Structures are given as C-alpha cells and as structure tokens.
Amino acid sequence: MALDTGVTPEAFAVRVAAHVVGCQVVALRPGLTPEHLRDILARDISAVVTDDPASRPALAAEAGGIPLLDTGGALRPPAPFTPGPEDLTARGDRDGIGVIHLTSGSTGRPKGTMVTYGALSEGWALRPGRWTDRTRRLAARYARFLLFGTLSSAVMFEHLCLSLLGGGTAVIPGRPPRFPEVFAEHRISACMTTVPRLYGILDAVRDRAVDTSSLRALVVAGSPLAPHRLTEAAGLLGPVVHHAYGQTETGMLTVLEPGELAADPGLADSVGRPLDTVEMTVRDPDGRDLPAGRTGEVWVRLADAFHGYWEDPRETAEVLRDGWIRTRDLGRLDARGYLRLSGRTRDIVIVNAVVHYAGPIERVLAAHPDIDQAYVVGVPDDRTGEAIHAFVVPHPGAVPVADALRELVARELGEAAAPVRVVGITEVPVAPSGKPDKAALRALLEAP
Structure with a gap:
C-alpha cells in the first residue's frame, strides 16, 4: 500500500x-x-x-x-x-x-x-519499557512536538512516536510554519530541524526579539553543522540544541545533548555518542577496526535497522555486511565514544586521479572568520578530470577574499585541495529533503 x-x-x-x-x-x-x-x-x-x-x-x-x-x-x-x-x-x-x-x-x-515488522518492534523510540535515561530525558522535552513537513520521513515518524509514547502532544500548525515565530505561537517544546533552517532561525533571533522560551529540544540533523554555529545556537537559544546524526537506513544513531556541550565546549565539533541501542565502529577500507582517534568509515549495528534496498540486491550487498551497516560516512570515535564526522565516502572530487573529500575542505573554509557556511562540489575539467569549486556564505558585512580562502585550504590540506574557484552566495539552495542541494550549486556554475 x-x-x-x-x-x-x-x-x-x-x-x-x-x-x-x-x-x-x-x-x-x-x-x-x-x-x-x-x-x-x-x-x-x-x-x-x-x-x-x-x-x-x-x-x-x-x-x-x-x-x-x-x-x-x-x-x-x-x-x-x-x-x-x-x-x-x-x-x-x-x-x-x-x-x-x-x-x-x-x-x-x-x-x-x-x-x-521485527525491526519496527525494536525501534529505540517505540518501546517505552526499554527506554534508557538518555531516551527518557529527550522524551520529557517532547511535551508539545511540532509536526510538519511529511509523515513519510523515517526520522520524523520515530520522533513523533517518541512524543506520543511519552505522553506528549503532536502540534500540527494550520498553515506552513513560520520559523521561529511558530514556537511561541503554539508553545512548542520540541522540534526537528535541518541545518539550513537552523541558520534561518539564528538569523532571526540575532536580528530581532523572538520568543523561544517554550523550547526544550531543538534537534538538528541532516547535514554537517559547523562547530561555531552549534556554539552560537546554544548561546542564542539556551540549553535546548541537540546535535544528532542518523540515516534513513538506520534512524537516529547519535546525539549530543545540551548538557554535554555545556560541560565540554570542545564537543562542538562532534555529533555526540551513539544511542544505547547502537553498536558503532570505525573501519579502514579493508573493513578492519581502527583505534580511537583514527578516521575511517563508520559502521553500525542495531536491531531496528533496515533490511535492505527495495528491488536492489546489488546496493543491499554493498551496504549490509554480516549484520553491520556501512554508513558510507567518514568519521572518528574518541576514547569517550564521541563521534566526529568528516564527510561522505562518496562526496569526493577526483583531481588528477587523487581523491579529495569535500567535508574537510568545507570545514576549513567555514572556520575562516568571514565565512558562515561553505560547500564544495566537483565539476568536470578537461585538464584534471574534475576540479574543486567552493561556494561560501559570508557573515553579514564580511567581504571574504577568494585568494585568501584558497590559500587557507592549501595551507591546511595541501595545494591540490585548494578550490580553483570560490563563489560567494547569499544563501544555499535547499533540496526537498531539507539538505543543501549540491546539484543546484553545480547548476549555478553552468548558468550563463
């Protein structure tokens, strides 16, 4: 059906x-x-x-x-x-x-x-009798959960169930919600949001008086969140921002709680620790476990994960391995179990047969004091096969210098990783999924 x-x-x-x-x-x-x-x-x-x-x-x-x-x-x-x-x-x-x-x-x-159905029955949010302290703390903040967008989202559905099974109320606005005013209008205590929407919320809160006092949990996920923006969000909104990581294949995998960030601001570059229902390792290209602090591909195992891809046995065999799921995300686990992501294994640009991951380049650019957001794409190039192009959203009033940004990347990651072109944009295009739309960014380069 x-x-x-x-x-x-x-x-x-x-x-x-x-x-x-x-x-x-x-x-x-x-x-x-x-x-x-x-x-x-x-x-x-x-x-x-x-x-x-x-x-x-x-x-x-x-x-x-x-x-x-x-x-x-x-x-x-x-x-x-x-x-x-x-x-x-x-x-x-x-x-x-x-x-x-x-x-x-x-x-x-x-x-x-x-x-x-067996995996659905094991869902981390769907079994209140098995909730751990971390899950109960999150559910307690979901008294009035903002429900919008689509119920077809695996993540939205599991967080809706978390609210209802914890005795909360799902609040459905009568019209498309206007952020951040919707929080005060409906006394919202919890909301799921993408990174681009969070940036819009922060812009509004920074520029004018906005009542967000009802919020207890703003769960941010879907794409990388720059550490300085997470720190800013915590400062502007208070101890409500939860930085989460997950996939459609797995549901939510990790979460960084506000209390953890307050106790250790150095965690701003992490997506928190795995949920208690998630087993997580980092492996090298040959599938061998790596020690803490080493970067590799993130693999996970959990009872409520997906069974395979619909009518796609080849892709299923590529991702599911002996009960484990290859997330195809790159990251490292520290000694305390906090995960720091560094990019997608497939979000790459191949320049002169050398693989460059977009994530590290984006993080270096976003760390520049003039830059609010940064996105990297690969574009076909007659000389090098592909070329690295970067799009940056400057901080209000800042006028970044493209040469200085390229030099910063070259200094941090090597000359070959420096973008051949840096394009300033006022806002990033967003795909229907709510994530930054890199296909639309590439199209900007092709526009006359």
Missing part, C-alpha cells in the same frame, strides 16, 4: 491501521517527479491512499489500474465504531516488510529502505 498523505491525524491513523493489518507500507514523499512516481507504482503496489485532491489526477495518471482510496471518504468507518480486541491485534509478519521509506533520489532512481 502506497501512502500519499499529508500531516494530519487521519494520515497517522491510516499508517498505524495499515501496520495493524500487516500491510507493506510505501511512504511516498513530497516532491517525487512523475518519472519517480511511475517507477514506484510499477513495483507491485496493491492500492494507493491519498488525502490530497490536488494530487489525485497525477496519481490516477501513473497508477493505471491500481485502486485509489481517499481518506476523506472510503476509509472512514461508519459511526459509531467500537473496536474489539481482535481488531487491534497486529497481524504483521515479524520477518515481513512493514515499511519502505524512500530516499531523495538525488543519484537517480529513489532507493527504498525496507524495514521489517
């Missing part, structure tokens, strides 16, 4: 009901192209549930003979309805697929991450 539903109580009820009767739920995300939608609906879908009349024509055009169900009518039970015990008995097969979450499709065909 494919769900094309918005952020409503009814949509949440349909999702839960589908799990109760044992459906394989495919969570359609916003922003799918017609080609992506056509590809998904061609993969053995029995029915499509929608609550958006505007999307119905597009769904009908791509669905062919697949039944379309509408939450506004066909799925609403006759009143009164009193469920019996048998109606609430979950009938999902523990080894069967419970939900398929779709990735952004930025590399072409959207990948579907399959999660079994």
Whole structure:
C-alpha cells in the first residue's frame, strides 16, 4: 500500500491501521517527479491512499489500474465504531516488510529502505519499557512536538512516536510554519530541524526579539553543522540544541545533548555518542577496526535497522555486511565514544586521479572568520578530470577574499585541495529533503 498523505491525524491513523493489518507500507514523499512516481507504482503496489485532491489526477495518471482510496471518504468507518480486541491485534509478519521509506533520489532512481515488522518492534523510540535515561530525558522535552513537513520521513515518524509514547502532544500548525515565530505561537517544546533552517532561525533571533522560551529540544540533523554555529545556537537559544546524526537506513544513531556541550565546549565539533541501542565502529577500507582517534568509515549495528534496498540486491550487498551497516560516512570515535564526522565516502572530487573529500575542505573554509557556511562540489575539467569549486556564505558585512580562502585550504590540506574557484552566495539552495542541494550549486556554475 502506497501512502500519499499529508500531516494530519487521519494520515497517522491510516499508517498505524495499515501496520495493524500487516500491510507493506510505501511512504511516498513530497516532491517525487512523475518519472519517480511511475517507477514506484510499477513495483507491485496493491492500492494507493491519498488525502490530497490536488494530487489525485497525477496519481490516477501513473497508477493505471491500481485502486485509489481517499481518506476523506472510503476509509472512514461508519459511526459509531467500537473496536474489539481482535481488531487491534497486529497481524504483521515479524520477518515481513512493514515499511519502505524512500530516499531523495538525488543519484537517480529513489532507493527504498525496507524495514521489517521485527525491526519496527525494536525501534529505540517505540518501546517505552526499554527506554534508557538518555531516551527518557529527550522524551520529557517532547511535551508539545511540532509536526510538519511529511509523515513519510523515517526520522520524523520515530520522533513523533517518541512524543506520543511519552505522553506528549503532536502540534500540527494550520498553515506552513513560520520559523521561529511558530514556537511561541503554539508553545512548542520540541522540534526537528535541518541545518539550513537552523541558520534561518539564528538569523532571526540575532536580528530581532523572538520568543523561544517554550523550547526544550531543538534537534538538528541532516547535514554537517559547523562547530561555531552549534556554539552560537546554544548561546542564542539556551540549553535546548541537540546535535544528532542518523540515516534513513538506520534512524537516529547519535546525539549530543545540551548538557554535554555545556560541560565540554570542545564537543562542538562532534555529533555526540551513539544511542544505547547502537553498536558503532570505525573501519579502514579493508573493513578492519581502527583505534580511537583514527578516521575511517563508520559502521553500525542495531536491531531496528533496515533490511535492505527495495528491488536492489546489488546496493543491499554493498551496504549490509554480516549484520553491520556501512554508513558510507567518514568519521572518528574518541576514547569517550564521541563521534566526529568528516564527510561522505562518496562526496569526493577526483583531481588528477587523487581523491579529495569535500567535508574537510568545507570545514576549513567555514572556520575562516568571514565565512558562515561553505560547500564544495566537483565539476568536470578537461585538464584534471574534475576540479574543486567552493561556494561560501559570508557573515553579514564580511567581504571574504577568494585568494585568501584558497590559500587557507592549501595551507591546511595541501595545494591540490585548494578550490580553483570560490563563489560567494547569499544563501544555499535547499533540496526537498531539507539538505543543501549540491546539484543546484553545480547548476549555478553552468548558468550563463
């Protein structure tokens, strides 16, 4: 069953009901192209549930003979309805697929991450009886959780459940939320946010009086957050900012709590410690464990991780290894277990056959006093195969000098890592996933 539903109580009820009767739920995300939608609906879908009349024509055009169900009518039970015990008995097969979450499709065909009913049953947020002190501390801050965007997000869904199972309330604004005013308007205590949205919140709080006093947890994840911006966020918003790291394949993996940052400001460049349900190692390219402090690929093992990629055994075999998941993120664990990320194994630029990771170059640029944000992309080059290009967002009033920035990178990482071009931009384009859109940045270089 494919769900094309918005952020409503009814949509949440349909999702839960589908799990109760044992459906394989495919969570359609916003922003799918017609080609992506056509590809998904061609993969053995029995029915499509929608609550958006505007999307119905597009769904009908791509669905062919697949039944379309509408939450506004066909799925609403006759009143009164009193469920019996048998109606609430979950009938999902523990080894069967419970939900398929779709990735952004930025590399072409959207990948579907399959999660079994057994893994759903082991979710870190879904078993209050097994919550550790860290989970209980987070849940206690979720009394009024801001629910927006999409329920098809694996991360949003697990944090929604954390709020509800902790006795909290999910608050759905009647219109698209305006940040940061939405916090005071609805007395929001907890919110998930991407890094670009956090930057907008900080700009607003810095420039004018904004009431954020209701906030108890602002969980920032999705893309790298510069250490100086995390420090600034803690200073402007108070002890509420949680820096988290996770993936669609795994859910949340680590979190840096405000108290940890306050006790040790040197942790601003980390994403915290693994959750108690997560086993984490750092390995070299041959799969051997590395000691604390050494940089390598982050591997994780957890009971609620995904089962594999939908109809993609080759990619599944590449990522799943003997019960472990290759995150394809680079990082290092210190002696206390704090994780510091340094980039994606595939976010690289190959110059003269030499691999350069974008993450370290971005961090060096962002550390310059004139620079607020930095992003690096690779562009085809006739002489070197690829060339490094950088985009920077300056601090207000700052006028960075491109040559000085290139020299800084050359000094820190070597001449070969210096960008051939540094472009100043006022804001970074954001993809539908909420992450910085590097494809759009590359397109800026091609624009006349």
